Amino acid sequence: MLKIENLTVKIAGKEVIQDVSLTIEKGETMALLGPNGSGKTSLIMAIMGFSDYSIVKGDIYFNGKRITGMDVDERARMGIGIMFQRPPTITGVRVRQMIELIKKEGFEIEKEAGNLKLKEFLSRDINSGFSGGEIKRSELIQLLASSPQLSLFDEPESGVDLENIALVGKVMDRILKKDDGNMGLIITHTGFIFDYVKPDKGCILVGGRLHCVGDPMAILKTVKKRGYEWCITCEGEKLKGKSRT
Amino acid sequence: MVHNMRRRKVKREEPHLGAVKLNIKSYRSKSKDKPYLEDLKKVNADQKRNMLSAGVDPSQRSRAGTYVQMDHSVVHSRSLFPGLEVMSTTEAIKRYEWVDNYIWKVVSAKADEFTKEALLKPHHGYFLRALPGVKATYPLQACLFISDDNIVQNVHNIIIAEEGADLQVITGCATSSDVRRGLHIGISEFYVKKNAKLTFTMIHNWADEVAVRPRTAAVIEEGGKFLSNYICLKPVKTLQMYPKAELVGKNSLAIYNSVLFAHPGSHLDVGSRVILKAENARAEVVARAISAGGDIIARGHLRGEVAGIKAHLECKGLMVTEKGHIHAIPELEGLVEGVDMSHEAAVGKIAKDEIEYLMSRGLTKGEAQAAIVRGFLDTSIMGLPSSLQKEVDNAIASCEKEVF
Ligand SMILES: Nc1ncnc2c1ncn2[C@@H]1O[C@H](COP(=O)(O)OP(=O)(O)O)[C@@H](O)[C@H]1O
Numbered sequence: 039m040l041k042i043e044n045l046t047v048k049i050a051g052k053e054v055i056q057d058v059s060l061t062i063e064k065g066e067t068m069a070l071l072g073p074n075g076s077g078k079t080s081l082i083m084a085i086m087g088f089s090d091y092s093i094v095k096g097d098i099y100f101n102g103k104r105i106t107g108m109d110v111d112e113r114a115r116m117g118i119g120i121m122f123q124r125p126p127t128i129t130g131v132r133v134r135q136m137i138e139l140i141k142k143e144g145f146e147i148e149k150e151a152g153n154l155k156l157k158e159f160l161s162r163d164i165n166s167g168f169s170g171g172e173i174k175r176s177e178l179i180q181l182l183a184s185s186p187q188l189s190l191f192d193e194p195e196s197g198v199d200l201e202n203i204a205l206v207g208k209v210m211d212r213i214l215k216k217d218d219g220n221m222g223l224i225i226t227h228t229g230f231i232f233d234y235v236k237p238d239k240g241c242i243l244v245g246g247r248l249h250c251v252g253d254p255m256a257i258l259k260t261v262k263k264r265g266y267e268w269c270i271t272c273e274g275e276k277l278k279g280k281s282r283t
Numbered sequence: 284m285v286h287n288m289r290r291r292k293v294k295r296e297e298p299h300l301g302a303v304k305l306n307i308k309s310y311r312s313k314s315k316d317k318p319y320l321e322d323l324k325k326v327n328a329d330q331k332r333n334m335l336s337a338g339v340d341p342s343q344r345s346r347a348g349t350y351v352q353m354d355h356s357v358v359h360s361r362s363l364f365p366g367l368e369v370m371s372t373t374e375a376i377k378r379y380e381w382v383d384n385y386i387w388k389v390v391s392a393k394a395d396e397f398t399k400e401a402l403l404k405p406h407h408g409y410f411l412r413a414l415p416g417v418k419a420t421y422p423l424q425a426c427l428f429i430s431d432d433n434i435v436q437n438v439h440n441i442i443i444a445e446e447g448a449d450l451q452v453i454t455g456c457a458t459s460s461d462v463r464r465g466l467h468i469g470i471s472e473f474y475v476k477k478n479a480k481l482t483f484t485m486i487h488n489w490a491d492e493v494a495v496r497p498r499t500a501a502v503i504e505e506g507g508k509f510l511s512n513y514i515c516l517k518p519v520k521t522l523q524m525y526p527k528a529e530l531v532g533k534n535s536l537a538i539y540n541s542v543l544f545a546h547p548g549s550h551l552d553v554g555s556r557v558i559l560k561a562e563n564a565r566a567e568v569v570a571r572a573i574s575a576g577g578d579i580i581a582r583g584h585l586r587g588e589v590a591g592i593k594a595h596l597e598c599k600g601l602m603v604t605e606k607g608h609i610h611a612i613p614e615l616e617g618l619v620e621g622v623d624m625s626h627e628a629a630v631g632k633i634a635k636d637e638i639e640y641l642m643s644r645g646l647t648k649g650e651a652q653a654a655i656v657r658g659f660l661d662t663s664i665m666g667l668p669s670s671l672q673k674e675v676d677n678a679i680a681s682c683e684k685e686v687f
């Protein structure tokens with residue numbers, strides 16, 4: 039279980055997450071929607087523990103353990119994994135080498151690379167000269183190899199062409215279903231990914247504040263129809279009824 | 284504390300630009316003769332280990348021939364491949380009159396006190412030559428070894444790839460484990476004839492108090508290719524070299540790849556220079572320098588003298604500890620319109636976002652730093668034989684162990 043309590047996060051002196059509380063139960067997947075710059079990436083970077091994202095207030099618990107302040111690698115070893123929106127290039131470190139270092143037993147590199155159309159990328163430097171879609175698939179194979187209990191997906195479908203969305207979605211679904219009790223947090227703009235991965239609940243982040251925890255499909259539909267602004271003013275009263283907070 | 288601050292300040296204002304002064308007379312110019320070894324496997328275990336780590340394999344597996352010099356004695360010299368010649372430069376001078384045309388021709392004897400020393404008191408050096416059209420499957424290996432403490436070793440090396448030949452050379456310089464102090468002066472003159480290719484890899488494994496002064500130049504004729512790799516990962520007191528390649532024939536190519544690691548107390552002043560003198564000549568100079576507390580001056584110089592040349596210079600420096608000093612000095616010089624030269628230089632520390640990216644996959648901070656440093660010092664482009672690649676990887680791993 040992931041439990042975030044009254045979290046306030048600062049980056050470069052600016053509060054980008056304000057007083058956010060949310061819970062992802064064992065086996066649950068949550069969709070996180072929100073306009074550009076609303077703090078979605080900051081929230082999952084704070085969950086993963088990146089040092090630029092300083093926690094001003096609040097706490098993060100994973101499986102009952104307080105992880106606020108823990109090092110990134112410790113959180114990773116506890117079972118939290120991330121698919122980055124904009125990962126750095128690691129010159130001289132090949133994708134294959136990385137997978138070899140992090141893979142769980144039984145992971146078949148060649149087969150999975152073939153499946154994700156990444157065969158010729160195995161010998162390339164991580165993210166070096168990768169297109170948007172290639173970055174997503176390279177991120178995904180790393181996540182698949184390390185098989186985390188909680189996966190944080192940051193805009194998994196942005197930059198991915200239509201024919202590859204199914205591929206990305208199916209692998210995400212496999213990651214989430216790999217072991218009983220796996221959890222997910224999916225940041226998305228479009229909801230295209232919901233054809234392949236069914237979130238159990240959704241929420242909206244606007245201006246660093248969380249709104250409207252509820253039925254993900256209903257939230258998506260309302261956002262599409264009325265925009266985020268309407269969602270905040272309405273505060274999702276109708277949707278809120280269906281959710282547990 | 285105050286003392287420390289002052290030292291740092293002085294250091295910042297006056298980078299270690301000047302060459303470290305050496306007193307040649309403080310080294311012994313005589314050493315006991317070492318016996319010639321018909322069977323190279325008879326070198327002692329310590330010497331064998333040190334040779335191996337410098338890429339020179341006494342078993343000669345996958346090698347086309349070997350030259351080994353210990354202090355001032357030639358202890359082995361033999362070609363195993365028809366069309367390749369391996370001998371000491373002294374022997375070559377005796378055997379071929381024409382060798383005069385290759386000695387002190389691209390390196391000037393008058394250049395500095397070290398070239399003068401090598402001229403006046405020569406201690407052999409290797410002569411390696413591939414006859415016209417000969418393409419060797421395996422590399423020749425040469426080892427310049429210092430086994431006596433406190434001596435000066437002056438070698439003069441000549442390498443010739445005759446027309447159409449393809450020659451690979453691995454040279455390792457090393458010391459016995461009990462050697463602390465010494466001076467190595469190495470004059471090297473390379474000749475890459477028309478359409479020939481020379482791949483030259485030099486590994487330096489010196490000791491804490493050893494001073495090293497190579498003086499090297501190459502001439503590359505039409506269609507010739509000169510690929511030079513240099514690896515220095517072990518401590519050395521002071522190393523100063525600025526090898527030069529002159530591309531005199533059209534369509535010629537020179538590539539320099541250097542990998543440097545400066546331990547605390549090491550002073551490395553290393554550069555590569557290419558003079559592009561003919562149409563469509565191309566050059567690439569790449570240096571990767573890591574300071575773990577030592578000083579590195581990473582130089583590079585491209586000089587385009589005719590139109591239609593193309594060259595690139597790249598120098599990346601990485602500071603992995605609080606102390607240390609990297610000074611990158613790239614220089615580009617165009618003499619006519621129509622030259623195309625560029626450079627890229629960067630000095631910094633390991634990027635935090637890269638470390639944390641790898642940590643988010645479960646690597647510890649140390650593992651992440653080590654992976655990035657290993658990637659930074661990528662030697663896979665050098666095309667080393669696999670046994671040597673392993674030695675180099677081990678050397679990089681032990682450097683990392685010291686730091687992370
Ligand atoms: N490194 C940074 N330095 C300064 N501001 C940042 C940095 N990263 C993000 N921000 C700011 O934080 C806010 C939230 O960004 P982000 O979490 O990336 O939003 P989202 O993922 O929802 O688009 C934005 O205003 C963004 O400009």
Ligand SMILES: [Mg+2]
Nearest residue numbers: 078079080123
């Ligand atoms: Mg984002």
